[in-house]
Amino acid sequence: MIFRIELRRSIAPWAGLALVVLALGFLFLLSGPWWKVPAPWTANTTTTALWVRFLLQFLWPVVVGAGAIQGMRDRRSGMTELLATTSRPAWQRALRLAGAVAALTGLGYLVVFGVGVAEVLAHDGFVSAGLVPVVGVGVLGVVAGSWLGLAVGRLLPHPLTAPGLAVLTLVATTLCWMSLEPDLETVLPRRVGPLAPALAEPRGSMVTTAVSLDAGQAVWFLGLAVTGFLLLSVQSVRARLLSLLPLVAGVAIALPLFPAEILTSDSFAARKVCDGPICVAELHRDRLAALAGPGREALAMLAKLPGAPTRVEEQVAPSPVERPPRDSGVVYLDFQRNDILLRADASDLRLAVLSGAGVPPCLPPSHADVSDVGARMIAAAYFTGELKTLPEFARNWFKTRSGPIEQAWQKFQALPADVRFARVVALRQALLTCQGDPLDTLVPGAAQ
Structure with missing residues (x-):
């Protein structure tokens, strides 16, 4: 009462x-x-x-x-x-x-x-x-x-x-x-x-x-x-x-x-859900079916590189990172910070795995850079044969800065096959160690 x-x-x-x-x-x-x-x-x-x-x-x-x-x-x-x-x-x-x-x-x-x-x-x-x-x-x-x-x-x-x-x-x-x-x-x-x-x-x-x-x-x-x-x-x-x-x-x-x-x-939302070598977090379970096919295709393309990655996994870092995680045996995709991937089709998902020869950028997720984006685009184009905009937050930003990258791609295509292969291998190592200029590694002088 x-x-x-x-x-x-x-x-x-x-x-x-x-x-x-x-x-x-x-x-x-x-x-x-x-x-x-x-x-x-x-x-x-x-x-x-x-x-x-x-x-x-x-x-x-x-x-x-x-x-x-x-x-x-x-x-x-x-x-x-x-x-x-x-x-x-x-x-x-x-x-x-x-x-x-x-x-x-x-x-x-x-x-x-x-x-x-x-x-x-x-x-x-x-x-x-x-x-x-x-x-x-x-x-x-x-x-x-x-x-x-x-x-x-x-x-x-x-x-x-x-x-x-x-x-x-x-x-x-x-x-x-x-x-x-x-x-x-x-x-x-x-x-x-x-x-x-x-x-x-x-x-x-x-x-x-x-x-x-x-x-x-x-x-x-x-x-x-x-x-x-x-x-x-x-x-x-x-x-x-x-x-x-x-x-x-x-x-x-x-x-x-x-x-x-x-x-x-979050051990519930970040728990891995896998289809063979392709894994996403429980939170994004609905993307596993869409990623499984393109992910396997991309891994098969990357297999010709020395120390090629054998898995595709979603990045589940609990806090913002200055540098996304990298592992020579794993390709990490960030569905949290790159919401374009949540709507991407098979072609874009394959491109995301091939980006940077399977290695994420060395810059923080919110920092777009012509050298970094351009090098990862050209690396993906090396496997597909076509230069395409990457499915990430820099997509709109890139439209006004595509000229130097397209010129670098043309120079890269003019190189002998063995040289292109060696440059892609060198780029992959540069992105894994975050040392050197990525675009300059592929096409010397292009970043100037």
């Missing part, structure tokens, strides 16, 4: 509603990175969970601030002394209020994630059990934040407490988030970043949180929640000081557990 009353008379319903409205506003009104490769939020439920955790950078301050508003209720309404005379223990009264706030803010978080799951299903995405720890720790973080706000509001019932606490939480959460992003200058040490529930961008549709991160954050948020609840329910100064012990213990246990890399491969 009392719990139902708290659900109606507290700020809990409005806090949960604000969380839902703000989160869905971000997700649907902004194009944001969550709609784009390599980690669209509709591709995998675990990726969806990671993006919702990312949004806690903005949502957690709202939750903490709302909790502070609610925490000031009794003191500002002049009911503190009256409630203190009742026979019911303070912790029981606090439990109803804290339970109501936690239930509806946690429910709001789950509603946002539920909308994301519906989007994944509507886009024929992948449903993975890897979402469970990501979502669970996120809910625990939301609950801990709401109880922290309740405690601060109870201790400091001033009109500026709630907005001030929300701003401080936003600043702290942003600094923690920045320490987790690989491309940003940071103020806080990277190991401190996971103390906030917001995570860095997933940057891949086959990643999830590391087990040690989940364990560390679970301990930390549990300690924070316990401290918040104790501060809400105890009265004496001594008891309040003792209430800080769970928070201190949570930090002491969590910090050593936090890993250097917070994201790792």
Whole structure:
């Protein structure tokens, strides 16, 4: 009965509603990175969970601030002394209020994630059990934040407490988030970043949180929640000081557990599915049938090279890489960052395997270079006899820069057969070691 009353008379319903409205506003009104490769939020439920955790950078301050508003209720309404005379223990009264706030803010978080799951299903995405720890720790973080706000509001019932606490939480959460992003200058040490529930961008549709991160954050948020609840329910100064012990213990246990890399491969989405020597990730199982035939044809063409590759596999790296992985025995294709391959026909898939004589570029995926692209195009054309644009993100960029590559191809064709073969072998070695200019290796002077 009392719990139902708290659900109606507290700020809990409005806090949960604000969380839902703000989160869905971000997700649907902004194009944001969550709609784009390599980690669209509709591709995998675990990726969806990671993006919702990312949004806690903005949502957690709202939750903490709302909790502070609610925490000031009794003191500002002049009911503190009256409630203190009742026979019911303070912790029981606090439990109803804290339970109501936690239930509806946690429910709001789950509603946002539920909308994301519906989007994944509507886009024929992948449903993975890897979402469970990501979502669970996120809910625990939301609950801990709401109880922290309740405690601060109870201790400091001033009109500026709630907005001030929300701003401080936003600043702290942003600094923690920045320490987790690989491309940003940071103020806080990277190991401190996971103390906030917001995570860095997933940057891949086959990643999830590391087990040690989940364990560390679970301990930390549990300690924070316990401290918040104790501060809400105890009265004496001594008891309040003792209430800080769970928070201190949570930090002491969590910090050593936090890993250097917070994201790792999702063992469900990244699991290999193979047809002989051709393998893709479980997330892209539907591409295996399309790749199997062209992949075998391309491997047969490459077989005449010394140390030729014998397998084609999908690259499932858990984070952005400065240099794509390379292996003399494996041709790696990146379906995550090169979404053109997800729609490519048999001809383009064969061309992708033959590109660079079976070796990926030495440049980061987002860096297109005439020498690199041109050399890999000519290497593929050596086997097919026709110079064609590669099926990758540089396709549109290449249209205005095709002249030098076509000239280099004509010079390459004019070379004797044994020289062309030796140049392709040399290019393959240059791409495997990432030493030298690729186009200059095939056609000396063409890169100038």
